[in-house]
Every structure is written in C-alpha cells, then in structure tokens.
Amino acid sequence: MLGLAKRVGARFLLTSTSEVYGDPLQHPQVETYWGNVNPIGVRSCYDEGKRTAETLTMDYHRGANVEVRIARIFNTYGPRMCIDDGRVVSNFVAQALRKEPLTVYGDGKQTRSFQFVSDLVEGLMRLMEGEHVGPFNLGNPGEFTMLELAKVVQETIDPNANIEFRPNTEDDPHKRKPDITKAKELLGWEPKISLRQGLPLMVKDFRQRVFGDQKEGSSMATTTTKTTSA
Template sequence: MEQVRIARIFNTYGPRMCIDDGRVVSNFVAQALRKEPLTVYGDGNQTRSFQYVSDLVEGLMRLMEGEHVGPFNLGNPGEFTMLELAQVVQETIDPNAKIEFRPNTEDDPHKRKPDITKAKDLLGWEPKVPLRKGLPLMVSDFRQRIFGDHKAEGASTATSLV
C-alpha cells in the first residue's frame, strides 16, 4: 500500500506568477508598477502570511523525499496586515503609490497563519526568505513582463532562484 504525502500550501509569491491572478501580492505589485492605487479592503488589519516560492519548493522536496505521511502545512507563520503588505510594496516599488480603501467582503477571514510545527519537527523545514528580500525578485520579474524591460534589475537572479 502506498503512503500518501499531503502538503497544505499557504500564500506563496514569487517570479512567474500570473500578473492578474487576483492574489493580494500580485495585485499590489501590478497596481504599483502600473501607477494605480493599491486596493486595501476593509481597514487593512486582516492578516495573511506569505512564503517565497523557493521556500515552498524546499518544503515540498523534503516532504516527498522523506518518510513522513499525512498533512503538512507549508507556509510562513510570519503575519502581515494587508496595510503593512501594501506599505512594503510601496517601499519596494514607489514610495508615492497611493493606498485606496474599499469596503471589505463579508467572507474575508480576519487572520490566516499556518501552524508549521509538524513541518519543522519532522521535516526540519521552515521558510528562510523574508518578504522584504523575496518581494524585489518578484517585482523585477513583473516589471520585465509588464513593460518588456529586459534590463530589469535582478531579473537574472529572480529566475535563477525558482
């Protein structure tokens, strides 16, 4: 009988994401690059956690190559409010970018934070790339794809990490 390994993947960001996929990180990055206001829903105090794609890949590899079965949460337990995320995107792309507040949806959870204790204990895995280091790599990729700028800073670095 085969043993099944299950990964529960939490918010992941990085180069090569679909630019208009509706996810908050790609939305904010695309909006800032296009000089559009960053759209924050509600008061912006709801939290999410974000992991860089190379951290996810490392976690998946450890899970697949390991002997442990069952569900493993693969995500970053570090939390950011949506307003903090918008501010980090502002700092990274355009300090003059506007933040626009819109009414929140009823079904928007106030908090999302993975418990990665099992992944840490059994796989020896935890995310390593902080948002402020991973985000510029994603921005470089998005900038190149949106504007066709082949000289985008860090573009070769961004693609080599994925």
C-alpha cells in the first residue's frame, strides 16, 4: 500500500493502535512514549506488527516523500460491530442481551478508555484533511476498569446480569488511557460522546441483530463491519 501511494501520489493513512504502548509504564500515554512491549509474547504479533507498520510508514515518508498520516486508535465501540468479535464491549453487550454472565478476566481492575465510533471518524477526517503527520492518539480519556464497564452494561441492559471471573490472559496491559493534548492542539479534536451516552446506541443495534428484529435495522443486520480499535 505504501508502494502504491508512492506511485500514484496518494495520501496514506495508517490506522495504528494504542497497543504500540504495550503494558505502559507511563500513564496516561503520550505519543512520544516508546512503549513497553514484550516482543515474543502472545500479543506481540499485533503489537509489533503495528509498530513495524509505523516504522515503514515513516521510512516511506522520509525516504520517498510519501504523504502519510498516523493515528493511534484506542478502544472504539458502536453500532455495526461484529457481535462475536471478542472485544470487551461487544462481549459484554452480547452476553447481557443473551442472559449470559459477563466474563471478566483477571481481577477486573485493568483499565481501558472507550470512544464512540463517530468521534473516531471525526478524528480521522480531521487528521486526513490537516497538515500534520502524527502519530496522534485518537481515543476518549474517560478511563474505566473492566468491572466499571461491566456495571455500566448492567445499568444499560440488565441490572441482574451476573459477572463471571476467569483467569487473565498473558501480557494483558494493566492501564490504558490516551493523552490527547496533541490532537486537541493540532487537529482541534476531542471526543464528544461519553460511554453512558454511546452505549445505548450500540445496545439498540445489537438487540435488533441478536433477536432478529429487522424492522429498524435491516441494513445493519445484513452488513456487519468490525470497528477499528485497540
């Protein structure tokens, strides 16, 4: 893709990820932080793959004058996510709708920051239309533990939903929160939709698809696209 961008003179967008920071020792994470990644861990194919992609993107920019933009995307949620994609928000929502326990890995104290998809789209558009290469953190600084997220899902869908604890996965980052100062200053961007505002919109879409209600969401039922996030 970088070679194609070079040949046709296109502006190239790399949708990178907060995973480039690994299990961060700096909190919140700023773009100048180099990260704390286990290069041979079970998650490393994703972490290091994105880090390598950033390296290649910047090499083409410096060496071949390709016009590039780099966005480091933090956890994103919203309508049209794949219901069983394994991401924590879609997992919790689908489980609550199906009357299944919400599966929390580890002690549930690890944190993530969740942005609604329309906020991300706005950030990507401003990045592509602007003159700054990046990388830019695109995420919502609102930080939630997994237990707090589970409780928000309970409040939204089913207050009686059970929470089931399971052993944590290896190299699971303990904290994740973007510093978006750079995006605010150079892109004029910051997220507008809180988790409690955005989650009901996602739940409505999931409810239609889980229970086969085609009246309002037939297009959503036939086309499911995975929302890019970390």
